Amino acid sequence: MTVKTRFAPSPTGYLHVGGARTALYSWLYAKHNNGEFVLRIEDTDLERNSQEAVDAIMEGMEWLGLEWNEGPYFQTKRFDRYNEMVDKLLAEDKAYKCYASKELLDEVRAEQEANKEMARYDANHPKIKAANDAAKDGDPCVIRFRNPKEGSVVFDDQIRGRIEISNTQMDDLIIRRTDGSPTYNFCVVVDDWDMGITHVIRGEDHINNTPRQINIYEALGAPVPTFAHCAMILGDDGAKLSKRHGAVSVMQYRDMGYLPEALNNYLVRLGWSHGDQEIFSREEMIEFFSLNAISKSASAFNTDKLLWLNNHYIKTSAPEYVAEHLQWHLDQQGINKDNGPAITDVIKLVGERCNTLVELAEQVRYFYEDFSEFEAGAAKKHLRGVAKEPLEAALAKVEAMTEWTTENLHQMIADVCAELEIGMGKIGMPLRVAVTGGGQSPSVDAVMQLVGKDRCVARIKMALDFIAEREANA
Ligand code: GLU
Numbered sequence: 193m194t195v196k197t198r199f200a201p202s203p204t205g206y207l208h209v210g211g212a213r214t215a216l217y218s219w220l221y222a223k224h225n226n227g228e229f230v231l232r233i234e235d236t237d238l239e240r241n242s243q244e245a246v247d248a249i250m251e252g253m254e255w256l257g258l259e260w261n262e263g264p265y266f267q268t269k270r271f272d273r274y275n276e277m278v279d280k281l282l283a284e285d286k287a288y289k290c291y292a293s294k295e296l297l298d299e300v301r302a303e304q305e306a307n308k309e310m311a312r313y314d315a316n317h318p319k320i321k322a323a324n325d326a327a328k329d330g331d332p333c334v335i336r337f338r339n340p341k342e343g344s345v346v347f348d349d350q351i352r353g354r355i356e357i358s359n360t361q362m363d364d365l366i367i368r369r370t371d372g373s374p375t376y377n378f379c380v381v382v383d384d385w386d387m388g389i390t391h392v393i394r395g396e397d398h399i400n401n402t403p404r405q406i407n408i409y410e411a412l413g414a415p416v417p418t419f420a421h422c423a424m425i426l427g428d429d430g431a432k433l434s435k436r437h438g439a440v441s442v443m444q445y446r447d448m449g450y451l452p453e454a455l456n457n458y459l460v461r462l463g464w465s466h467g468d469q470e471i472f473s474r475e476e477m478i479e480f481f482s483l484n485a486i487s488k489s490a491s492a493f494n495t496d497k498l499l500w501l502n503n504h505y506i507k508t509s510a511p512e513y514v515a516e517h518l519q520w521h522l523d524q525q526g527i528n529k530d531n532g533p534a535i536t537d538v539i540k541l542v543g544e545r546c547n548t549l550v551e552l553a554e555q556v557r558y559f560y561e562d563f564s565e566f567e568a569g570a571a572k573k574h575l576r577g578v579a580k581e582p583l584e585a586a587l588a589k590v591e592a593m594t595e596w597t598t599e600n601l602h603q604m605i606a607d608v609c610a611e612l613e614i615g616m617g618k619i620g621m622p623l624r625v626a627v628t629g630g631g632q633s634p635s636v637d638a639v640m641q642l643v644g645k646d647r648c649v650a651r652i653k654m655a656l657d658f659i660a661e662r663e664a665n666a
Pocket of ligand 1: 393
């Protein structure tokens with residue numbers, strides 16, 4: 193049997209990180225078993241669904257690298273098929289027409305509540321029975337599924353264990369509305385059957401639908417898939433993760449400067465474990481993934497850990513790869529990487545200091561763009577009268593340098609220290625502020641090497657002008 197899983201989002205907005213985790217688990221399970229992964233868009237709620245939302249979901253999936261083998265299927269394109277199956281159940285008397293009006297159902301429900309009975313649809317209730325008996329063919333009606341009255345539905349949830357629900361807890365579900373449209377629980381079953389889905393991995397919010405769906409599979413004579421329901425993701429306050437906790441859309445994480453590897457690695461560990469391993473390459477995730485190592489309890493989102501993982505992937509991924517993802521942020525920040533050193537060299541130098549690509553883009557700016565001002569705090573502290581002589585000495589040596597290498601720049605700084613009998617900090621910091629504009633950067637010799645000679649000369653002169661002006665004003 194080929195394992196086949198699916199991700200079946202309703203396109204009401206963006207791809208939520210909770211949905212992305214479910215998609216990742218489904219994708220991993222398929223990959224682990226050399227199976228297939230289907231994308232199905234559950235777009236039957238015409239008022240809440242939109243094409244933009246479909247595009248946003250696919251963009252998120254593509255960004256995460258969760259490619260699908262089949263689909264996207266759209267439920268709105270399959271109404272004929274659902275109706276065919278509703279008609280089949282009708283013909284077999286496994287479904288029936290119900291003519292009870294909404295008002296009548298409300299009345300019966302109120303009665304049941306007043307009598308402290310479970311509020312539910314009851315085909316044998318005298319009032320409902322009377323309404324159905326009195327109806328004529330052609331009167332508006334819904335189609336209800338004839339749920340078994342006895343026994344119970346039992347299934348082995350791969351995460352939660354054995355679940356048993358008595359049929360007396362379930363009423364006769366509407367499978368086709370008065371307007372002729374099939375309902376959610378019915379479409380899902382027909383789809384999962386037609387698409388050959390063997391494993392349904394989805395959020396715990398659907399667990400109450402599962403026994404109802406199992407009865408429908410059985411009525412249709414369809415094989416019942418295996419189910420796994422994932423616990424929810426919580427925010428830091430213990431409530432279900434939502435917008436008010438911060439970013440919940442996958443593409444917002446792109447915008448905030450995360451690499452897809454970091455988000456995938458973070459999401460896979462959010463509710464699944466393999467010993468105490470934290471870092472998983474895509475291959476390792478696929479190799480080690482299993483449903484029974486998914487946690488039953490809800491997991492809390494932890495941004496610090498995600499940042500830590502992102503730093504790890506910025507540091508350890510090929511600079512060419514980081515550069516591809518950085519490009520979007522460079523564009524956002526209006527930085528033109530053609531105006532300076534190879535971006536991969538800059539990433540090698542600066543990358544490990546950054547937790548996000550937004551930070552990385554900010555930190556590469558001075559390699560590509562001149563600035564007209566120094567950072568106020570850093571300049572105040574380091575571009576003072578005492579820095580004049582060391583900077584002048586450095587400038588002369590820099591201008592005279594014929595071979596522009598990190599080693600020579602390193603030696604240049606050492607020579608300035610020796611000649612002026614000063615410590616490293618007395619020249620290192622003023623040079624750093626001069627060349628980068630600020631007080632923080634990797635090793636200044638390596639930075640200068642990439643910034644290039646002309647820019648270094650101009651910037652040291654600018655720093656000397658700054659000091660001169662400052663002294664004049666003192
Ligand atoms: N369309 C449903 C949702 O977005 C998922 C249904 C399912 O996975 O069975 O919540």
